[in-house]
Amino acid sequence: MSTWRGEAGVLREIKQPFSIEEVELLPLDPTRVVVKTHASPFCSTDVKNWKGQLYKIPPTVLGHASIGEVVEVGSAVSGLRVGQRVVVPGTPECGACYYCSIGEPWQCGELFDLGGIYPDVARGDDGALISCAGCVGGYAEYMSISGNQVFPVESELPSDVLSMLGCGISTGVGSVFNVARVQPGESVAIVGAGHLGLWMLQAARIAGAGTVVVVEPHEGRRELAGALGADVLVDPGTGAGESEALAGALAAVREATGGRGADVVLEAAGPAVSQSFAVQASRRGGRTVLTGFEIGGATLPLPQVETALQSRRILSSQNGQVHMKSDLQRYTGLLERGLLDPAPILTRRYPLAELDLARDNSAALTDVCGVIVFDH
Ligand SMILES: [Zn+2]
Ligand SMILES: [Zn+2]
CATH class of the missing domain: 3.90.180.10 (Medium-chain alcohol dehydrogenases, catalytic domain)
Known part of the structure; x- marks a missing residue:
């Protein structure tokens, strides 16, 4: 030894x-x-x-x-x-x-x-x-x-x-392939364009997503999302007037998705308000994947009618639900072929x-x- x-x-x-x-x-x-x-x-x-x-x-x-x-x-x-x-x-x-x-x-x-x-x-x-x-x-x-x-x-x-x-690739890419199981042509909204959100965006493109909307307050990160193929970039704003800004961002997601909300929403921001927003940005019956968290003990406020009566599915990710033994080498192959760009x-x-x-x-x-x- x-x-x-x-x-x-x-x-x-x-x-x-x-x-x-x-x-x-x-x-x-x-x-x-x-x-x-x-x-x-x-x-x-x-x-x-x-x-x-x-x-x-x-x-x-x-x-x-x-x-x-x-x-x-x-x-x-x-x-x-x-x-x-x-x-x-x-x-x-x-x-x-x-x-x-x-x-x-x-x-x-x-x-x-x-x-x-x-x-x-x-x-x-x-x-x-x-x-x-x-x-x-x-x-x-x-x-x-x-x-x-x-x-x-x-x-x-x-x-x-x-x-x-x-971490970033398994959670981001796995959330798209394994958790949301994005189908070709489905609309996708991504809340937060940090390291998880930008991997999610690339995976959504690989999965053949239709319209992809990215909601992100940081200008530089919106630019990165645009360069990686996001169709619509939404600035939800920050600070004072938050509820009005979020209402505006919600309207922008719905406008980009036939007035309904996205088929799939991928949340990669963390604050509870972003997760509540993500659920509301999905269409009736849509899927929302939550990956963020901010502080131990925090709770999540959700609107009751939209959550209980409108068939929305809220999915938890945790490491993108990957099987490391089988998924790791496939994701490495996506990097090697340039389909995932680091x-x-x-x-x-x-x-x-x-x-x-x-x-x-x-x-x-x-x-x-x-x-x-x-x-x-
Ligand atoms: Zn991590
Ligand atoms: Zn075990």
Whole structure:
């Protein structure tokens, strides 16, 4: 058994700068593998985690998706070998829990039955035990990961691009293909054109969607959506006069979709008001996929008549309901063939030392998606 020491960006205290420090992985559990990290996207969810909105407990390493190379395999892990390039997504597939056995691995108990208490994987030089948030801990040179949460990938594409497979691509693309199951010609409205929304837009085009409307307050992101093939761009406005602005945006979505509302609405914004808007922007009997969340304990206000009497279907996504073992290589193929374009989404690359800057640029919406890259 080897000793793995490397730098990690540790969340020592909520809302304080990340501590970039040397940590040592704990001796490897037989069910886990050590992955030398190549790249981890700085997901906007980690802005919320840094602010303490989603119950993460310091000291912990954030970063819930990654890609790297297996450098040690626990004695009880089969099917993986040292040297393999693997995607580490935000969700494991244990194959044995209730959810995996009924074919719904995106709710795998190995993650969701932990109750938010993640395993300790490393020790700081001060002796502190450090956990891996979401069971990944991608903002570190080495990760200790369950053998059920690493998936080999074969591709010539660079790791900064493939690192996005485990969160943005799986959730965005999977929401279109697996959850909404967009049919050719269906109208689609996308609420929020960040890293999820822009993947959704590209997937909707691949699925043969008809009119695609994108609702997004940030001008630069509306421009990106336009360049990626959105037919109608709607600015819902922000701040004062919100309800009037949302009414105007709702009218704009309906006008673009035969006066009815969209067949499919994909929500990728987060605030409860955006989710309520998304449901109302669907037609009677339409489908709305919700992917965003803002703060633990928040609730969702929905209009009663539209929700109860008009046959709307509200669908929850969670990692795009992907089966990593079968979907990962297909989505990689879409990237390789240029059908999914990472260029408008992967805004900037950061060394680990600039983790605070990556967070600030995510929070300020300067980046659609920054990626932390490791140069071993
Ligand atoms: Zn994420
Ligand atoms: Zn499972």
